[in-house]
Amino acid sequence: MNPILEMAKSRFKAKKVIAVMSAKGGVGKSTIASLIALNLSERQKTALIDLDIYGNSTLKLFGINKLHEVSKEGIEPFLVSNLSIYSIGGLVGDHYVVLPGKDEGNVVESLLGLANVKEDLVVIDTPPGMGEELLTLSRVLDPEIYLVTLPSKLSLKIVKHMLDYLFDLGLKPKMILANMSFLNTTNGRIYPFGELEPVKELGEEFDIRVECLQFDPSIEEFVGRIQDYNGVLKEELARFLICKE
Amino acid sequence: MHEWAIAMSVVSSVEKWALERNAKVKKVLLSIPSLSMLEVEILREAFNVIKKDSKIADAELEVIVRDQNFSCRACGNKFTLKDIRSQLEPILRDFGEENPLHVVPALITTFAKCPKCSSHDFEVDSSIKVEAVEI
Ligand SMILES: Nc1ncnc2c1ncn2[C@@H]1O[C@H](COP(=O)(O)OP(=O)(O)OP(=O)(O)O)[C@@H](O)[C@H]1O
Ligand SMILES: [Mg+2]
Ligand SMILES: [Zn+2]
Numbered sequence: 001m002n003p004i005l006e007m008a009k010s011r012f013k014a015k016k017v018i019a020v021m022s023a024k025g026g027v028g029k030s031t032i033a034s035l036i037a038l039n040l041s042e043r044q045k046t047a048l049i050d051l052d053i054y055g056n057s058t059l060k061l062f063g064i065n066k067l068h069e070v071s072k073e074g075i076e077p078f079l080v081s082n083l084s085i086y087s088i089g090g091l092v093g094d095h096y097v098v099l100p101g102k103d104e105g106n107v108v109e110s111l112l113g114l115a116n117v118k119e120d121l122v123v124i125d126t127p128p129g130m131g132e133e134l135l136t137l138s139r140v141l142d143p144e145i146y147l148v149t150l151p152s153k154l155s156l157k158i159v160k161h162m163l164d165y166l167f168d169l170g171l172k173p174k175m176i177l178a179n180m181s182f183l184n185t186t187n188g189r190i191y192p193f194g195e196l197e198p199v200k201e202l203g204e205e206f207d208i209r210v211e212c213l214q215f216d217p218s219i220e221e222f223v224g225r226i227q228d229y230n231g232v233l234k235e236e237l238a239r240f241l242i243c244k245e
Numbered sequence: 246m247h248e249w250a251i252a253m254s255v256v257s258s259v260e261k262w263a264l265e266r267n268a269k270v271k272k273v274l275l276s277i278p279s280l281s282m283l284e285v286e287i288l289r290e291a292f293n294v295i296k297k298d299s300k301i302a303d304a305e306l307e308v309i310v311r312d313q314n315f316s317c318r319a320c321g322n323k324f325t326l327k328d329i330r331s332q333l334e335p336i337l338r339d340f341g342e343e344n345p346l347h348v349v350p351a352l353i354t355t356f357a358k359c360p361k362c363s364s365h366d367f368e369v370d371s372s373i374k375v376e377a378v379e380i
Contacts, residue, residue, distance in 0.1 A: 001262065001375035003275075007254035070343040072249035072291075088352075091345045097355045098365040100318065106351035106372065114250055114348065 004113035005140065012112070012141040017122045019143035021173075023162035024155045025128035027148045028179040030057035031219065032237065033125035034226050036146070039238045040121055041082040047119040049086045051108055051137065052127040053097055056089030063224035067093055074116040080227050086115040104132035105139075112140050130165055138169065145173035151181050151212070152193040156202055163206050175240065176203050181212035211240050247348060248283055251373060252291035255306070259378055260299045270304040272379035278371045279310050280326055281350040309376065319364035329357045 020033035030052065037048040050058035059065065062080055068090035069076040075091070077084030088097065088111055099107060124143060127133050137143070145166065149159040159176075166173060178199040183190045196212055203210035213236055222229035255275055263270045273292075277283050285308045292306040315324045336344050336356050345352050350371035359367050 001258055001378075002372065003251065003254035003258045003375055004373055006258035006261065007250075010257065067340070067343075070247050070348055072246050074247050074250040075348065088349070091348055092352065092355060093340070093345075095355065097352070099351070099354055100366050100368070103351045103354055103371075107349055110349040110351060113254065114247060116250075 002109075005109055008109060008113035008140045011115075011117060012122065015117070015120050015122050015141075017124060017141050017143040018146060019124040019126055019137065020146045020148060021126045021134070021162070022128060022148040022159060023130055024149060024158045027128075027150050027155060028177075028213075029128070029148050030055070030061060030125050031226070031233070032146070032148055032177060032179065032213075033123050034058060034061050035229070035234045035237050036241065037083055037123040038227060038229075039234060039241055040123065044121055045082050045084070045119045047077065047084045047086065047115075047117045047122045049111070049115060049117070049122060049124045050089065051111070051124055051133050053088045053099065053104065053107055053133070055127065056087050058085060058125050059087050059089045061223060061226040064090070065094070067091065071116065074114040075111070076116055083227075084117070084119060086111065086117070102132060105136040108133050108136040109140065112136075130162060138171075142171075145171060146175050146177055147173040147208075148177045148179055149199065150193055151178045151191075151196050151199040153198065155193075156198055160202060163202075163208075167206070172206075173208055176208050176210045177240075178210060178212045180215040183215040183217075211236075213237070246343070248287040249291040249295075251283065252288055252295055252306075255375060256292060256295045256299050256301065259304065259375060260301050262378060263301055263380075266380075268378075268380040270301040270378055270380055272305045272307060273301075273375060274307050274309065274377040274379070275373070276309045276311055276376045277373050278350050278369075279312050280346055280353055280369075280371060281373070282344075282347050283373075285310065311370070313369045313371065315359075315367050315369045317359040317362060317364055317367045319366050320359060320362040322359050322361040324360055328360045332357045332360075 020029050040046040064078050149155045216233045354365045
């Protein structure tokens, strides 16, 4: 019997969990997960869990470089207004992380089991790919999946594999977010990855809603203080979250 | 401190197990890795407090502290916690009581290397598990 896994399962059983995923790296998962969590936290206390044990992008986006407090009840969050943030980076501090194979899963399991999450609404940022972290996540809970991709051919090919895999598991993502789809300039709209038809077709093929997010160069200024960002990307995500309900 | 959280997880998972079988639990055998530096006395104290509000109020907790066998995947070397203790001193010093290995022992490969070939790629069972339940 694995008590930590049991605890993780029962902790999340009655919660609504949104997982932001992609088989492809660097497509904007962490940025989007943070902005979704910030949007939700404006209405209701929300937790954001960073399962990217190597990158810990969440902490970097929010400019957090402290260590988690550990209490009788487990790992205590970093608080940013109404948002509670948990990350392995908050345990190891400024140290690289090396984990062979299934230790990755054990670390994820420990974080999910010991994080003292009290909020009913949880957003999870995941690492790229379909590795141990994802397997562990699906061992513990059953999330609503937001699949992030670029509208590029390469990204779409890789994300299609993930869709096949998720469908095999009986999991259907709630939405495909085609990030960095276009850029508004004074000379009109630019499509850095070309036409948006292919991503829309992918959505049709799997019967999943597709939403296109724009490229916002101003995001860069908010790395380290994403909680202060109120730009278009956050607005767009807020709109998708609302019309969904 | 998170010994309390662990004790909580043990009580609730054994309670669930017992309810499913309609069993009366006499003893719970918990196995913890020595590298976690969990305090057995706190675990037991917490278990005894938490169990009172559960369906396993009569259960006694026995804790086994496992000495791990480490096995290097790069060079095949077998070693023990004793052999890497000196490597862990800086972490114990810098992080204090709530060091990362105490909270998540599976992070061991991040902070230690094989004493023979310096690889981080070694195997060790760092899990916390209920080995047996006596009814
Ligand atoms: N819509 C956007 N407009 C402009 N920049 C963006 C947008 N989305 C993401 N970025 C930028 O792209 C980079 C990658 O984003 P992010 O780290 O969120 O991706 P990721 O998918 O989480 O990466 P990883 O796979 O490494 O976890 C970052 O520099 C981020 O600021
Ligand atoms: Mg990321
Ligand atoms: Zn070795």
